[in-house]
Amino acid sequence: MDQGTQKRRGRRAAGEDTKSALLAAAREVFVERGFDGATVRMIASRAGVDAAMVNHWFGSKEGLFAQAVLQVPIDPNELVRRLLDGPADEIGYRIVRTFLTIWDATGGGQFVALIRSVTSHEGVAKVLREVFLNTIFKQITTELGLDQSELRATVCATQMVGLGMVRYVVHFEPLASTPVETLVGMIGPTMQRYLTGPLA
Amino acid sequence: MDQGTQKRRGRRAAGEDTKSALLAAAREVFVERGFDGATVRMIASRAGVDAAMVNHWFGSKEGLFAQAVLQVPIDPNELVRRLLDGPADEIGYRIVRTFLTIWDATGGGQFVALIRSVTSHEGVAKVLREVFLNTIFKQITTELGLDQSELRATVCATQMVGLGMVRYVVHFEPLASTPVETLVGMIGPTMQRYLTGPLA
């Protein structure tokens, strides 16, 4: 038999960072299957290591999920600053463009993982609420000095969450393949009205 | 010991329809936990019967899910007819009002169950696409004789799916508690523009 394919025990050469390999594999599998659907053995297998490595490096499946998916990859304040930078009557367009650009870069990765884990995982709904709503939209609505800022923020959330769902999770065509700028032209006015327009 | 609480074997009195009890319990549990999160034992326990009844009456967990959640409770054609009945320049408002009214009646039940099962269950994304998109929105857009009917249909889907997500799944306040007619006034114009307005 081919001994080369056998897994060898013991410490490896310093280069093969298995911790990073696990994080990368975990992001993939959590995106595909959600927290419950993903198994420690799947993740370890894809990373090419034993399942026990998850507990060794991250303590538990939970710890791996927290480090792989639950942390926000970009600074929310920096994001809000970027969104507010420009004419106020075009902020709706900038929001759609910015989110789609960020999400498209990873195929919707983190967003999909969160959605797919809403059931299983405790912190997911909280993270969605905190980051997506409180940290971003509520900050924008208050910064712009709008009335009914909470309601405006949540209505904005409906449109953006739905956009992410349809484009990345359920893949409704042709929207899933529509260019970003086309969607900006269609959905931008909606966001603009939700933010600065009359609500009735 | 109290013999009354003991479970008795054998055929029961004709009145206690355990099949219906299982269906009702299944809807509850599938809504709360999704397909994977729900266990046969949970459902059976809530229905007050043994877990083996699921396989006896529905063949498998899969079969129970299909009959409890995956089937559409209302006739899509009837729904489309109802939505098209009225002035064309108010159909966006009617769509929002109709969906919210139907969903609110069950606390978003079926919608939540589908969303919570998107990961686990094969047919869920297909059902969402078929019913929600092809059967309803595409039918409306073509019936109204609009250009780019597919794209309009999917954009409408983003808004309605997102509305359902925020109101019933992640419960963002204050939107989750906002009266239907307020939301109709806010989101109705969006749907109207997605359907009959200019897209650029």
Added chain:
DNA sequence: TCTAGTTTTCAACAGATGTTGAATATGTGC
């Protein structure tokens, strides 16, 4: 080279899961 420390695999665990076959108790038709 010897020793200490760390990384990794291995083997096993305890619990939960969907499913199945048999035993049992109840109805129903004669």
Added chain:
DNA sequence: GCACATATTCAACATCTGTTGAAAACTAGA
């Protein structure tokens, strides 16, 4: 009443889950 059909529970199954303790293999320093 008696025989048959069936609804129901029970017990067990094989499998999969996350986790753990220990053994093994490797690296690094003295």
